[in-house]
Amino acid sequence: MATVGSGKYTYELVEDWAKLPEGWVLGQTGIVTDSQDRVYLFNRGEHPLVVLDRHGNFLASWGEGTLPDAHGMFIDSEENLYMPVKSSHVVLKYTSDGNLLMTLGTWDQPSDTGWSGNYLETAARAAGPFNAPADVALAAHGDLYIADGYGNARVHRFTPDGRLLHSWGAPGKTGAGEFHIPHGVWVHTDGRVFVADRENDRVQIFDPDGRYLDQWTGFRRPCDFYIDSDEAVYIPELDAFMSIVDIQGNVLARWDPPTPGPDGTGGHAVWVDSHGDLYVNRNLEGQRLLKYRLCG
Secondary structure (H helix, E strand, O other), X not given: OOEEXXXXXXXXXXXXXXXXXXXXXXXXXXXXXXXXXXXXXXXXXXXXXXXXXXXXXXXXXXXXXXXXXXXXXXXXXXXXXXXXXXXXXXXXXXXXXXXXXXXXXXOOOOOOOOOOOOOOOOOOOOOOOOOOEEXXXXXXXXXXXXXXXXXXXXXXXXXXXXXXXXXXXXXXXOOOXXXXXXXXXEEOOOOOEEEEEXXXXXXXXXXXXXXXXXXXXXXXXXXXXXXXXXOOEEEEEOOOOEEEEOOOOOEEEEEOOXXXXXXXXXXXXXXXXXXXXXXXXXXXXOOOXXXXXXXX
């Protein structure tokens, strides 16, 4: 079987991995795994939260009729799930079996950013939470960082119980702390906050309080992050596919999707399980969920 990547980061695609019930189709998908390597898929489909085992066998689903627009996901050490519902302008915290624990934001009430609804345009101004939030991550001490998102140009920091601490960011294309779709967010173990500034083709890095530290360029619409215990940073790209870089931003591996497609059909979300296997959401019907098995 053909492999992708390079060196330590060499993988093979697991063909037809997900075994969904007959007739079920995944939409755009956020991905996490738990301590047992069960795979949680928060997707824009009739069955919004789908659970599979690591072999792709179907285990459960929930959220039908209540979660209309999945975008991003995170799992904490207690295996609670954090799920942005983009078009409803809320971020929800659930137990892994579907009990709602917390709601951030107000359903169907976007903040006033003057956004036209066209992702090619920035918000007219930054505002509070939320206008089409895109992603959520947790710091080691439990604070939540939310990338907000499509209709805003901010990152918001909340306490674990949902109190807003502060926000940063402004609409823009080049300046430090300017965003055009802050699409993905990850908090490293050292506290640094990584933001995928998608439409500006860059990653911006901040301290825990939102002070700008650095940026990485050379990406093609970066969308998401996973940082592993070796400080390898996995970054799916919408106009490419997958890059793995070290914590200084140097490329370790990079590869294209398994079948060609136009710009906008590349990588959208990523997660890595305890075996080092990759789960990638591709922005293409029929390839919404890809699993890459680590070689060696």
